[in-house]
Amino acid sequence: MGRHSCCVKQKLRKGLWSPEEDEKLFNYITRFGVGCWSSVPKLAGLQRCGKSCRLRWINYLRPDLKRGMFSQQEEDLIISLHEVLGNRWAQIAAQLPGRTDNEIKNFWNSCLKKKLLKQGIDPSTHKPLTEAHVKEEKKIIETSPMQTPLSQGPSVPLIFPSSQGSSLLISDSSYYDGGLTEASREIFMTKPALDPLSYYDFPMGVAQSGFNLPVSQYQTSLKASDQNPFGPNSSYVFSSMPSLTNSDHGNVSVTEFSDNNSASKISSLFMNDQVKESSSNSSNLSTIYHGGGCHISSMMENAGFSWEGDNKFDPLFQFQVNATKSEDFKTSSWEEGQLHTQNSIDFTSFPLTSLSEDLTGANFDVFQHI
């Protein structure tokens, strides 16, 4: 098999994407949204297969992607989730907003695996290595020394929805010594992944539509179209490839992009109170994230992008949102088992801005308030 039928007929480009191709794909998706990937290349004017376009969008162009180093919290979360889920990278990624399965997989293979081995933990079973193993692995490690310091931070407790709708807390104390009970493991394995991004309060019932609408359709509250970078008349330019070397997300408030001459330096962008107020009163978990919040149209309106001078646009902007207030969680309806499927949409299909940073933080706030 290999290539889909859509790719076989024409001679299609392979390999790394050029900025021009990125621009075409990004412009197309932001204008028309994601419908049928197989038709995207043709409509966007790309010599790529749909699958390749999809991958490029999901792994690289999506504006909500977080970039740069994994934080300690993320690292702990990945390890914990891997213990439960194994190599189900997509499910793990669903718990880490702004991270892709590919990114997590790479991080695991290149870093976390070795880190666990160095700690005497079998990365596949998450149990202590036998003495023989340890000797074996020591050999390997000695020949390929770690470049990153060992994690010293506490492992992070995890929360999973139980079959009763209440939360199942997996404490850090059980982390490395056997981990989950079979029962709890079973509960988690049979439940859908809890994706915090599923709870955004999207306007216009996009979730019900089952079809991914273009960003331009989210812009109902935006002002003049010439101020709207995503609008139908937009013609922003990919002036540079995004920098892949952001500073640590744990602290970043300003993201610098590789092209320092462009206006693509986005200062801290804070969600203001209007966002909260404008959000749906009936939103459930969406309330949780309004502190780090996300009503898409409001987000666009309030984010205050810096479209300066040359109108250049770097799609991988990030912004920092207010830290989620813990009070918000107390009123959340997680405990009530109201995991609303009508808000369960495939976030990876939406060209959204990044909220990942504080959502990750938000996750941990949740843990603290259970």
Add this chain to the structure above:
DNA sequence: AATGGGTCCAACCGCCACATG
């Protein structure tokens, strides 16, 4: 400066599941 080995990561491959006709 050249080079060889190791690392990282973006992209591809192969497979599976599901929808549709």
Add this chain to the structure above:
DNA sequence: TCATGTGGCGGTTGGACCCAT
């Protein structure tokens, strides 16, 4: 029921980059 098309996932790989020699 079967064939076909498509989306999604996990494993693998090629090449750019880094660093030691």
